[in-house]
Amino acid sequence: MTERLGMKTLIQGGFVVAFDGTQHEIIKDGLVVYNGNRVEFVGKDYSQAVDRKIDANGCLVSPGFIDTHFHSGINASDYILNDSTKLDFFAANYLAHGGPTREGAHFAHLKDVDVGQRFSLIHLIKSGVTTTFEIGGPGAEPERFVDMVDEVGIRTATGPSYKNVSFFHDSEGRLEYDWDEARGSEGLEKAVQFAKQFDGACNGRMSAMLFPGHVDSCTPDLLKQTKKAANDAGVRVQIHATINLFEFHTVMQRERCTPIELLQKIGFLDPQVSLSHCIFISGHSWLAYPYGDDLKIIADSGASVAYSPLKYLKLGITMESFDRYLKAGINMGIGTDTFPKDILSDMRYAALASRVADKSFMSGHPRDVFNAATLGGAKMLGRNDIGRLERGAKADIAIVNLRDLAFGAVRDPIRSLMENAVSRDVRTVIVDGETLVDDYKYLRLDEQELLDKVQKKAEQVWDSVPKWHWTGKSIDDVVPPSFKMK
Ligand SMILES: [Zn+2]
Numbered sequence: 001m002t003e004r005l006g007m008k009t010l011i012q013g014g015f016v017v018a019f020d021g022t023q024h025e026i027i028k029d030g031l032v033v034y035n036g037n038r039v040e041f042v043g044k045d046y047s048q049a050v051d052r053k054i055d056a057n058g059c060l061v062s063p064g065f066i067d068t069h070f071h072s073g074i075n076a077s078d079y080i081l082n083d084s085t086k087l088d089f090f091a092a093n094y095l096a097h098g099g100p101t102r103e104g105a106h107f108a109h110l111k112d113v114d115v116g117q118r119f120s121l122i123h124l125i126k127s128g129v130t131t132t133f134e135i136g137g138p139g140a141e142p143e144r145f146v147d148m149v150d151e152v153g154i155r156t157a158t159g160p161s162y163k164n165v166s167f168f169h170d171s172e173g174r175l176e177y178d179w180d181e182a183r184g185s186e187g188l189e190k191a192v193q194f195a196k197q198f199d200g201a202c203n204g205r206m207s208a209m210l211f212p213g214h215v216d217s218c219t220p221d222l223l224k225q226t227k228k229a230a231n232d233a234g235v236r237v238q239i240h241a242t243i244n245l246f247e248f249h250t251v252m253q254r255e256r257c258t259p260i261e262l263l264q265k266i267g268f269l270d271p272q273v274s275l276s277h278c279i280f281i282s283g284h285s286w287l288a289y290p291y292g293d294d295l296k297i298i299a300d301s302g303a304s305v306a307y308s309p310l311k312y313l314k315l316g317i318t319m320e321s322f323d324r325y326l327k328a329g330i331n332m333g334i335g336t337d338t339f340p341k342d343i344l345s346d347m348r349y350a351a352l353a354s355r356v357a358d359k360s361f362m363s364g365h366p367r368d369v370f371n372a373a374t375l376g377g378a379k380m381l382g383r384n385d386i387g388r389l390e391r392g393a394k395a396d397i398a399i400v401n402l403r404d405l406a407f408g409a410v411r412d413p414i415r416s417l418m419e420n421a422v423s424r425d426v427r428t429v430i431v432d433g434e435t436l437v438d439d440y441k442y443l444r445l446d447e448q449e450l451l452d453k454v455q456k457k458a459e460q461v462w463d464s465v466p467k468w469h470w471t472g473k474s475i476d477d478v479v480p481p482s483f484k485m486k
Contacts, residue, residue, distance in 0.1 A: 002432055005392060007051045008035045011397065015413040017040040017063060019388035020145025024371070026413060029367040031247035032061055037433035041123055042389050056247040059427060060413045061391045064396035065343045066174040066377025068306035069238075069276050069335025070138045074116035074454050076461035081314055083478050085173065091315035092236070093244040099167040099175060104468030113144045115453045120144030120341060121152045122442050122450070127342040127423030128398030129375065130154065130431045133238060133306065133335070135211050136161035146201050153436045153444065155396065157236070157381055159194050162187020163213030164222055169470035175246075184222040188212070194231050198273035199332040205383065205432055207235070215238040216247040220266050227268050228387050236381065238306060241275040243254050248280045248287060257283055260294035269301035272378045274333065276306045279312060279319050286317070299329040303381045309349035315457035321366055332372040333380050342423040347373050351418055366418040399428035
């Protein structure tokens with residue numbers, strides 16, 4: 001049955017995560033009623049007639065999760081994150097899998113709206129995400145991207161990203177920066193144009209944001225222009241900040257201060273801004289820079305942090321720590337960034353990484369991580385109608401099956417979720433009152449057909465590696481397989 005305005009649906013839980021006006025609470029055997037795209041009732045007793053019922057017995061009925069850092073595309077380049085030819089890159093994040101030779105640049109970036117971007121958004125929805133920040137997706141084909149998001153059904157905060165610099169490698173693996181003032185301001189102009197044209201598109205599910213690339217890939221001037229443009233257009237901003245050691249040392253050498261101090265100095269930080277990753281702040285154990293107080297600067301500014309723990313764990317790095325940032329007063333969100341884009345796993349990684357960083361099992365409390373993946377993300381977008389289930393909120397709902405041997409006995413469903421759940425436990429996902437996933441299947445296209453196309457695209461990307469990689473070597477030399485493959 002397709003949903004329509006005025007059609008009432010009752011979800012019978014389960015454990016319902018309700019919002020009491022201040023915080024989440026759990027209602028056992030609770031009910032959620034939504035009418036069209038709005039939640040009408042959350043509680044225990046509802047006597048009015050409804051048009052249909054969803055049985056969520058044994059399930060967690062949760063507000064849909066908010067992914068605060070996501071790049072859409074196939075997962076072929078994530079595979080190259082641990083590039084064994086770049087041992088001198090100190091686990092340098094995107095520089096590990098990016099940065100072609102000048103001659104090979106043409107072959108390096110295979111973005112595909114119809115297969116790659118569609119696939120990753122659907123994959124994300126299936127982990128219970130109903131709203132995602134989507135960084136740079138509109139790129140060269142904004143109209144097609146917007147149409148695709150409309151068809152897929154997710155809620156997005158998106159925009160093309162831009163920067164002043166292009167990265168290349170020479171034939172001996174040295175990183176070279178090409179600066180271009182015009183490239184940056186033209187990129188910003190296009191991003192503002194996108195915001196004007198598409199803010200509120202997809203039935204209001206799309207909101208525009210500005211995404212300047214990184215602190216070291218944009219001039220301070222471009223960042224100042226960005227902040228002004230964002231204020232003029234009334235849109236929010238996210239920038240990759242303190243994401244790798246290269247960036248920290250590059251900015252320190254250029255500007256004589258940390259990346260966070262630079263952002264503060266140029267007036268960039270405020271509550272409209274979120275910082276992607278934000279790992280290498282003063283005092284991080286990898287930096288040998290115990291000076292200043294980046295954490296306090298961020299907290300005082302009201303800026304948020306979008307933390308993607310899995311990406312960093314893959315590189316042997318942790319934030320130090322999720323709890324410390326939270327206690328400093330920073331609004332935290334969770335992002336998926338790399339692959340898999342499974343917000344439930346990333347929530348668990350955020351909790352565990354915080355415990356390791358703090359050397360304390362009291363750190364990374366399930367409550368705090370769950371809040372970050374719901375209320376924290378909503379605050380980052382300046383919204384109080386998503387990330388929570390209360391009367392008047394958007395009908396963005398994730399239903400996770402907890403009645404499975406993998407969960408065993410359940411007492412605190414949030415702890416169970418944090419300890420055990422993965423995307424494959426998400427049974428139903430509703431966005432804006434529309435059911436996108438039911439009985440563990442995405443309803444709007446054939447998943448197997450999509451997977452075949454994704455595999456084909458990924459093989460093309462992997463086959464192209466010798467054409468753009470500075471070593472000229474094959475993918476199996478760049479990322480040796482676990483065992484010999486015959
Ligand atoms: Zn990113």
